[in-house]
Amino acid sequence: MSIKEWPLWEVFIRSKQGLNHKHVGSLRAADAEMALENARDVYTRRSEGISIWVVESNNVFASDPSESQEFFEPADSKIYRHPTFYDVPDGISHM
Amino acid sequence: MNQAHVDFVLRIADDSLILGHRLSEWCGHGPVLEEDIAMTNIALDLIGQATSLLNHAASLQGEGRTGDDLAFLRFDREYRNLLLVEQPNGDFGMTMMRQFLFDAYRTILFERLQSSSDEMIAAIAEKSLKETKYHLKHSSEWVIRLGDGTEESHARIQESLNTLWRYANELFYTDAVDDEMRNAGILPDLSDLRQQWENTVNHVFQEATLTIPANNWKQEGGRKGMHSEYLGYILAEMQYMQRAYPNMEW
Numbered sequence: 001m002s003i004k005e006w007p008l009w010e011v012f013i014r015s016k017q018g019l020n021h022k023h024v025g026s027l028r029a030a031d032a033e034m035a036l037e038n039a040r041d042v043y044t045r046r047s048e049g050i051s052i053w054v055v056e057s058n059n060v061f062a063s064d065p066s067e068s069q070e071f072f073e074p075a076d077s078k079i080y081r082h083p084t085f086y087d088v089p090d091g092i093s094h095m
Numbered sequence: 096m097n098q099a100h101v102d103f104v105l106r107i108a109d110d111s112l113i114l115g116h117r118l119s120e121w122c123g124h125g126p127v128l129e130e131d132i133a134m135t136n137i138a139l140d141l142i143g144q145a146t147s148l149l150n151h152a153a154s155l156q157g158e159g160r161t162g163d164d165l166a167f168l169r170f171d172r173e174y175r176n177l178l179l180v181e182q183p184n185g186d187f188g189m190t191m192m193r194q195f196l197f198d199a200y201r202t203i204l205f206e207r208l209q210s211s212s213d214e215m216i217a218a219i220a221e222k223s224l225k226e227t228k229y230h231l232k233h234s235s236e237w238v239i240r241l242g243d244g245t246e247e248s249h250a251r252i253q254e255s256l257n258t259l260w261r262y263a264n265e266l267f268y269t270d271a272v273d274d275e276m277r278n279a280g281i282l283p284d285l286s287d288l289r290q291q292w293e294n295t296v297n298h299v300f301q302e303a304t305l306t307i308p309a310n311n312w313k314q315e316g317g318r319k320g321m322h323s324e325y326l327g328y329i330l331a332e333m334q335y336m337q338r339a340y341p342n343m344e345w
Contacts (some may be wrong), residue, residue, distance in 0.1 A: 003303035016243075027128075027129050028129060030240070034236070037133070037236075038132075041129065041132050041136050042129055042132050
């Protein structure tokens with residue numbers, strides 16, 4: 001076996017109609033077609049899904065953990081962005 | 096009991112059983128984790144088909160035996176599988192080539208058997224066809240990838256083709272069993288089986304830049320219970336537990 005590894009792919013699966021695709025994990029494959037088949041074999045053996053997306057991990061542009069202070073913390077002090085300041089009228093259930 | 100009917104079911108069942116066992120030998124030894132799981136999935140599909148078919152054969156026999164008895168307590172000469180499916184795994188390319196030659200045949204067979212007058216066979220064929228279509232997709236893509244890959248992968252899978260080609264002719268073996276099954280409506284018309292199979296195979300080999308070997312030597316015998324030296328070893332491993340500890344369950 002060659003030491004050079006196949007590219008890494010991220011796998012997203014839609015569990016049933018109407019739901020969104022969710023990230024379930026990653027795997028290695030030489031091309032997109034192989035990635036799709038490997039995802040089918042590795043992640044849907046127990047009927048976990050009806051649709052699969054694969055994206056080469058290289059194509060994921062991620063936020064930088066070292067910037068998390070300026071990136072995420074400002075939102076913490078803005079509790080008014082949550083719709084928690086409304087009185088729910090009587091008679092409305094399931095809220 | 097109709098012996099031809101039993102033999103006919105055993106031929107299909109034993110192909111699944113022996114190839115399933117061969118593929119299961121890869122479990123934990125696959126070239127990469129993903130492919131290890133893929134091959135194990137295919138092996139499990141085949142063992143599942145064998146279970147349904149052997150149970151059916153046992154009930155046709157009507158002698159109180161079960162599918163398990165047929166799988167684990169027959170002698171080598173009583174197995175009806177193709178010589179192709181008992182051939183050793185070799186390298187990964189050899190395994191994929193064996194699988195491809197078989198899948199291309201099996202897809203057509205199951206397509207046709209869906210209209211069998213034996214309703215059990217028709218139902219098993221319908222369920223198995225979905226599995227087999229995927230097996231064919233998987234194996235044909237690997238044959239193309241390796242054939243049209245690097246210089247080494249091309250040379251090695253061409254060598255696999257050269258080795259296995261002599262067993263391909265047995266896919267189209269017919270005898271009195273087939274005639275009787277056709278007359279009974281259990282076996283639908285398969286007169287164009289070879290032509291259909293060659294269409295698939297030629298198309299894939301062209302993309303894979305592989306050449307069918309000129310050597311025309313053809314080996315057959317499995318359908319009549321005459322096997323290569325490999326089947327005995329497979330059965331020794333498969334049947335050991337049931338022979339050593341009769342009736343044990345786990």
